[in-house]
Amino acid sequence: MIAPKTILLDKGNLVITSDSPQFLEYCSLQHFTTKNIMQAQSLDQNSLVFSFSDCAAKKTFYLARLTAKKRCVFFPIHVFENTINNALYSLECFLKSDITQALMEQRKALELINCKSPLTLTGPSTQSTVNVLSSAVSYAMLDGDLQDNFVHSAAEFFEVHLAHMKPQTACPFTVNGEFRVSGILTVLRKAQSAPPDITNSLTTLIGEVASKQASLKVEGNKVTSFTVDNRDYADLIKRAAGKRGAHLTEFAIGVNQAIAPIIDFSINSQMNEGVSGVHVAVGDGTNGYHIDFLCPDVVVRKALT
Template identity: 45%
Template sequence: MSPPNRISTLFGHEELSIIADSEDFLRECALLGFNTANISKLEKLPKNSIVFSFSNDAAKMTFELAKNTESKKSVFCATQVFEPTVAAALYSLKLLLSCNFEHALCTQRSVLNMLNSNESFLLSGNDADAQVSVSPHAQPYALLAEDVSHDFVQSVAEFFEVHYAHMNPQEPCPFSFTGTLKIAGILTVLRKPNPILPEGLKTSIRWLSDRISEEGALLSIKDNTITSLKVKNEEHIKLLDLAAGSRGLQLTEFAIGVNEAIASNIDYKINSQMNEGISGVHLAIGDGSSGYHIDFLSPSVNVNPIH
């Protein structure tokens, strides 16, 4: 199958393959007309590929194969830490194929320039009432066109956001956020089961995610600490605090999404990594190990410098 025009930004007009460790998913992709291969049967990656890992072993194998592959362009989708179902992977693939990669990469560059040229920003649109400041020496992460002009293996999320992360609590946070945001959906990641977390937490988080996707939520933050998450005036701050592990309600990420193309097709009930790239902003708590990493997605929010 010829890759859709928009993904040709990455692969030219050369053929691409879908790689995974789920035969059911690969069967569905073959029905869509794609070349497919099970990762366990490969000795190296195809020249152009989209990889969906349904297990940690497959994720590890992807990067081992990449080391053995001289020429490769690969988009990596870590399905196993989000929602490792065929339905969720097909949803992610559909969104991925609808993306305007060229526009997203160009937008990342302009966002990066704005962040590097200013220190204080006002958030507006979608009823946002918030301000964020960034440290003068903080380095936001962005993916630019030159980063994918030659060989690459990149996580799908990196194509659609510019972000600051604060994963080491001993270091100062590179950003400071205060204000309120309307939340359209959340995204949750737990990299491996943690026996210390309360029983039934996964079910509770799933329930909260479904409620937010149906009714929205209001998130309040003061000095990088979440102070409230309300759905229809019901407070859910205690659940967040339980779920986030050792980092509690302290923010661990501030990101600006640049993916405008997926707005009309997004389904916040699906725990897909594609959702977090939605044009707007998202904040996160948790480290994904001691507890959940939870992204709060607020689409259609603009970030503008305060001069």
């Protein structure tokens, strides 16, 4: 087994790359080597890229095609919470992650999902079931994905998931039950596709969920209620998700136990969705928001037969 933590996180060779001069200045003060992606001619072999704009994201993948030797982890800050605080928090979480352990846990989660048996999800105020279609294809990162040159999104290191991104196809999973939700994560790839009032309401909701009791109910893959401090936000969730409405588009198992002590659900960070436990989501992030409901401390088991 390879040791990605050693390969990727050697601070003597790690290069922090971004289009934000302020973020790069913070990183320089922490003694990281830094580079502005908009001025770069190639990707460094051992780099973390933080994009604060769509232009920077496009430049990253343009350079990836030109760079033969690259081991790059990509953080699309601009489609989550486009702030320096988010970038610094995401960097801290990634550096404190145990990637080798996460890959081992991904393999276990993949085997569990691929058994295609009904699954039970249990935890504090959580009791749910998940049925997986025999034709379902799970997405996970395995050791072989890190053997050669790569550019991977940070989230890929820390979750195994089933996605239903094409509404005309059958959903590969069916979820029923109730979840205690500790945080939500919102993703929007086209800022102009959501009205400002919805964006502002979701920003407020992120803080509410992080500080108060939240409960999600799902029936036949459809969100029927999402209550925070006894107020139901199901209608907001449905409107924010756009064309896909209240129907689930993702079921995932997180594997990043190492960041549990520092997790901050009030920050809309991509790193939060990988924390151990599960998350389910609505929306596709393009025709409206993709919204993850984050449920740490949930245990996934094969259902007893």
